[in-house]
Amino acid sequence: RHSFTEKQWRDIANYSWELSPTLAVYLPFRFRNCETLRKEATRLVSINPDSVSHIPEAINFLVTATSVEMDVPELSHIMTWEKVSPVLALSYFSRLYPPHPLTAQFAIRVLRAQPSEVLLFYIPQIVQALRYDPMGYVSEFILWAAGKSQLLAHQLLWNMKTNIYHDEEATMKDEFIGTKLEEMIEEICKNLSGSALSFYKREFEFFGEITNISGII
Structure with missing residues (x-):
């Protein structure tokens, strides 16, 4: 069990993204019970979708029920996704x-x-x-x-x-x-x-x- 605070999880996600966006999008799959990590990965992908559009699994952070319902502009990146x-x-x-x-x-x-x-x-x-x-x-x-x-x-x-x-x-x-x-x-x-x-x-x-x-x- 990991006892990181929400801020620490967000920092981990952002530091991982700086090192490698690929690493950052796979972290939530490794720590599946960490909602904070998933939310931060979703935020990072929505800001920089082109950085991970070559990763099929990363689409889970771009295309969500909420983003589809809200018809967010970033959704257009799906057309060039792997x-x-x-x-x-x-x-x-x-x-x-x-x-x-x-x-x-x-x-x-x-x-x-x-x-x-x-x-x-x-x-x-x-x-x-x-x-x-x-x-x-x-x-x-x-x-x-x-x-x-x-x-x-x-x-x-x-x-x-x-x-x-x-x-x-x-x-x-x-x-x-x-x-x-x-x-x-x-x-x-x-x-x-x-x-x-x-x-x-x-x-x-x-x-x-x-x-x-x-x-x-």
């Missing part, structure tokens, strides 16, 4: 952060940079991100991703179809994204042709049969 993990990018489309065009554009830039093989692991989160995307960035990304890879398109279609309704009998449509999912499924299917379209029809005819059997049982 790419973060898909998990963090998708968190900008969640209840953790208010919707904002800058965080949305940054998140989509991160997702677009991922190989299709990586995006496959995040399909459920991508589809659910539609709930927190009033500006339509996620919708556009899904359509782009579906056009980029046939495998991605089919996996997205599977997931979207299973999320249109709350119940297996397909009587309770999701009031937030159900209609949106139907529209996007139709749009993706319009762009399928040849063997991809034939595979889709066979695949989802089978899906429909299984669903009907489940409903009867």
Whole structure:
């Protein structure tokens, strides 16, 4: 247990920043229970964002629920920030952060940079991100991703179809994204042709049969 005063923690953060901004932004990760250190790191990053924009983790001190809600001018630096993990990018489309065009554009830039093989692991989160995307960035990304890879398109279609309704009998449509999912499924299917379209029809005819059997049982 460290018995430093708040002033001492602030001094430590500032001295660390003078030595190395990289050191300063990693200190709060080392001393996770020190709120004073986290606040001081947030202040330092907001004053000098360019000094740490090459560090993905430092974005946690620039982009906070408060800074997004207040639409602080420093938020514009996010557009040149080093790419973060898909998990963090998708968190900008969640209840953790208010919707904002800058965080949305940054998140989509991160997702677009991922190989299709990586995006496959995040399909459920991508589809659910539609709930927190009033500006339509996620919708556009899904359509782009579906056009980029046939495998991605089919996996997205599977997931979207299973999320249109709350119940297996397909009587309770999701009031937030159900209609949106139907529209996007139709749009993706319009762009399928040849063997991809034939595979889709066979695949989802089978899906429909299984669903009907489940409903009867």
